[in-house]
Amino acid sequence: MFLPAGDGATTPGAARLLRLRTLLVSDLHYDLPKLDWVLDQAADVDLLVLAGDLLNIASSVPLDAQITVVLEYLGRMAAETTTVACSGNHDLDHREASGEKATSWLAAARDRGALVDGESMTVGNWLVTACAWWEGPETLERLETGLAEAGESRTGPWLWVYHGPPEGRLSWTGSKHYGDPELPRLLEVHQPDVVLCGHIHQAPFVADGGWYEERGATWLFNSGHQLGPEPAHILLDLDRGTARWKSYAGAAEVVFGDPALAVDQ
Secondary structure, three states: OEEOOOOOOOOOOHHHOOOOEEEEEOOOOOOHHHHHHHHHHHOOOOEEEEEOOOOOOOOOOOHHHHHHHHHHHHHHHHHHOEEEEEOOHHHOOEEOOOOOEEOOHHHHHHHHOOEOOOOEEEEOOEEEEEEOOOOOHHHHHHHHHHHHHHHHOOOOOEEEEEOOOOOOHHHEOOOOEOOOOOHHHHHHHHOOOEEEEOOOOOHHHOOOOOOEEEEOOEEEEEOOOOOOOOOOEEEEEOOOOEEEEEEOOEEEEEEOOOHHHHOOO
């Protein structure tokens, strides 16, 4: 589904769109202190991105109860700023007729104001697309169809929210790669400008891993996962092309746009 841009006047945080400050978190795994932290930050950014794995299939809390709580958080976040959430492998809640696992509960966040799997929206000059986690040929085909349809409306830079990174620095656990096998091909076909990922908790913290990667025309980011109440996160200024990663292990910055635009004015 494509949601037209309008003039931004009714979008939470619209007055700050000149900077398009974007907060990326992922793999919150039903950690309530982390969700509280993200909610506290929401009003200070123009775009809030939750890149999958909001639930925790290993939790003792039943999945239905987790879903109810997370939907409430997403609604509150969306009331503060433009909020985008995509599904991850922990968010799967049913099987399709084909037997493939898929996520349906996240669609309820749409009614609470969030942009979710399969939807696109223009935010400032950017086209933003939320990509569902896929498990097999049917769910992959839906993903590809959605990207093709969204790409037809592209008039400027394009950002994807896509849980699994491609094989490379962002998919490295320190011992093995767990990259999305189809994402390199999709990047080549569509050439998005920025892809915000998650999935691999260790990547920013291990040798030969990382929190960002430049791949052709696309910059990809993965904030990683850490213990404690504050999630590892990345604050991007999309219009000026800067990104800052912050975790308990430290902080780092990269310029992915025109360096001249990275200077505060």
